[in-house]
Amino acid sequence: VSALVQLPSALREYTSGAAQIETSAPDVGSALSELSARHPLLRRHLFNDAGELRGYVRVYLNDADVRDLAERERTRVNAGDVILIVPSIAGGEHATATFSREEVTRYARHITLPEVG
Amino acid sequence: VLAGLRRETGAAAPAECCGALIGVRADREIEVRTLIPVPNEAADHASYRIDAEVVRRLERQAACAGLHVVGFYHSHPTSHAEPSAKDLELALPGYIYLIVDASAGAVRCWRLRDDRSAFTELPVELLAGAA
Numbered sequence: 001v002s003a004l005v006q007l008p009s010a011l012r013e014y015t016s017g018a019a020q021i022e023t024s025a026p027d028v029g030s031a032l033s034e035l036s037a038r039h040p041l042l043r044r045h046l047f048n049d050a051g052e053l054r055g056y057v058r059v060y061l062n063d064a065d066v067r068d069l070a071e072r073e074r075t076r077v078n079a080g081d082v083i084l085i086v087p088s089i090a091g092g093e094h095a096t097a098t099f100s101r102e103e104v105t106r107y108a109r110h111i112t113l114p115e116v117g
Numbered sequence: 118v119l120a121g122l123r124r125e126t127g128a129a130a131p132a133e134c135c136g137a138l139i140g141v142r143a144d145r146e147i148e149v150r151t152l153i154p155v156p157n158e159a160a161d162h163a164s165y166r167i168d169a170e171v172v173r174r175l176e177r178q179a180a181c182a183g184l185h186v187v188g189f190y191h192s193h194p195t196s197h198a199e200p201s202a203k204d205l206e207l208a209l210p211g212y213i214y215l216i217v218d219a220s221a222g223a224v225r226c227w228r229l230r231d232d233r234s235a236f237t238e239l240p241v242e243l244l245a246g247a248a
Contacts, residue, residue: 008176009142009185010211044233045209056207058169086173091204091214092133092164093193 003081005035010087014042023083028059028066029073031083046085060084118152119224119243125154126192126219133157135165135191137175138215139184147187147213148244157191164203165191188213188226198225200236205229213239 002022012019021038025031032053036043048054053073059066062081069075077083125134136154140147153175159166167189175186189212193201198218200208208214208229214236217224227236 008172008211009187010209013211041231056169056209060173084173086169086176087209088169089135089167089172089189089212090159090165090207091201092159092191093196093201093203 002079003031003077003083005031005083005085007085008087011042011045011085014039014045023077025077027071027073027077028061028075028083031077032059032073032085056088056090058086058088060086118149122152122190122215122217122224123222126194126217126222129157129192130194130219132162133159133165133192133194134217135167135189137167137172137179137186138188138190138213139175139179139182140187141184142187149187150184152190162194186212188215190215190217192217192219194219197221198223200227205233205236208233208236 002024004020005023006020007015007018015021021035023031023034025034032046036046046054046057053059059073061069061075061077061083066072066075125136128134134154135157136152138149139151139153140149155167155171155175157165158168172186179186191214193216196218198216200214200216204214204216210229210231210233212228214227215224216227224241226239226241228239229236
């Protein structure tokens with residue numbers, strides 16, 4: 001008997017539409033690694049280049065946030081357990097690499113090439 | 118729907134507003150049926166944040182109605198409706214991201230590419246009575 005890893009709708013296209021995947025991994029971290037190994041395109045969305053879980057990925061083991069468990073990702077997984085992956089959603093215009101409308105208006109007056117006039 | 122979104126954007130300014138897009142996926146199309154506003158948990162005005170606990174609740178509510186969380190929306194109070202570097206870093210490709218330019222009222226829709234390199238803009242089609 002195995003445990004289940006449940007995925008948010010946003011990641012199911014990388015598991016051929018499957019909402020949950022069976023795992024017999026011994027702990028939470030291994031279950032996530034196993035999931036990534038079986039579905040390689042999923043990996044880059046769960047882990048960063050350093051192999052760490054991305055900041056927006058929250059993992060629950062039977063409703064308990066894994067970050068709150070004493071052994072975190074090393075917490076043992078038992079038969080019948082449910083590991084749930086949920087993203088937090090964030091972003092915004094902060095740290096944007098583009099100019100705001102006011103900046104474009106302001107600087108547009110200064111960016112005038114001599115050849116053009 | 119869009120009129121309500123623009124009103125919400127204006128009311129939230131100078132902070133960003135945010136919420137979930139609930140709908141259905143069918144082949145290459147995504148139909149947004151309803152928007153659910155969510156309190157912005159970000160500490161500063163130029164960001165938005167929806168905690169995983171909220172996303173988890175939204176996913177469950179949507180599933181109970183036979184729908185999916187197909188994406189999220191947020192506003193840019195002082196810049197265009199284009200994804201920022203921060204949006205790129207924190208996005209997931211399976212969701213669509215609706216961004217509202219709070220000043221001009223423009224609404225544009227984006228999806229992260231599978232390789233996480235950039236967003237692709239998606240055309241938005243308004244169904245009858247949706248505007």
